[in-house]
Amino acid sequence: MPSSVPSFAELLNQCERSAIHLELRDCYASTERFEAWKRGERIDWEDRESWWHPYDQLIAETVARGVSVRRARIVSEPVSEYIRWEHYVTHANVTAGEEVRWLPRRQATSISLPGNDFWLFDGALLRVHHFSGDGVVVEDEITADPETVKLCSAAFEAVWERALPHHLYTI
Template sequence: MPSSVLSFAELLGQCERSAVHLELRDSYAPTDRFEAWKRGERIDWEDRASWWHPYDQLITDTVARGVAIRRARVVSEPVSDYIRWEHYVTHANVVAGEEVRWLPRRQATSIALPGNDFWLFDDTLLRVHHFSGDGVVVEDEITSASEAVKLCSAAFEAVWERAVPHHLYEI
């Protein structure tokens, strides 16, 4: 079922307890913000209006409703420039209310990981991201298939248990 059935905001809006996001890639399609960072441009974190996006507000509003939002990233070390940038901009995720952790890929060898990044809502509904080789989203798949939900939930929790909290992870 394509993700056009429900948007991310709608999925998060229906969420009652938890939303977890597992990221497994070392790079994604470059964005203007990433390219600006590579040129040396930095965010003025004191000027919240300059960097606060609708996504950040959505996360803040969802957390305020009592939904726990956690994000875990499995990364190769030394990290790619893209991951270095993601680490930098994760400040916005944390301010918005996400808990974020990082797991060096070498510590994930004994974890059964799914082949794709995903969001899992209330331990029942998955939004699976399918990417091209260069990191462009090709399609998002929505599923509640029990085997997929079980694998993704177990993988996320295993990564989360081993991962380093954002404020302690140094790149």
């Protein structure tokens, strides 16, 4: 059955002011890029054509339209191998125009957090990611429920305020 959830690109293209993303997991499903990194392969950051993906282009175009794109990650420490890789590849996110911050999980105890990762577009529309135990997205849900939006927005802003900018977070 086809999904009624708009694609991420559609949602981002409709965005006018802000897109925020909160990540709560220490591991997501493995990808070929992650497996290559584990084998010791590294990205040649000077060769942008080799690593610039459609996602990076979409973010760059969105930021160029004046939309603020922010991502916050809550991570356990010591970090997982996946988070170590994610920190490494965040160079691409930042180059595309995302602002990225990291918050050690031990500093998030007093923050009311939603149970799932999400994107919030223009402070009004949520795309919630539901994962299997091994980090595979099994479903995305769209909601504009005011109470859920309020919780997610407040959680993100509380995390953002405490988190370290990417260039200051070392692992």
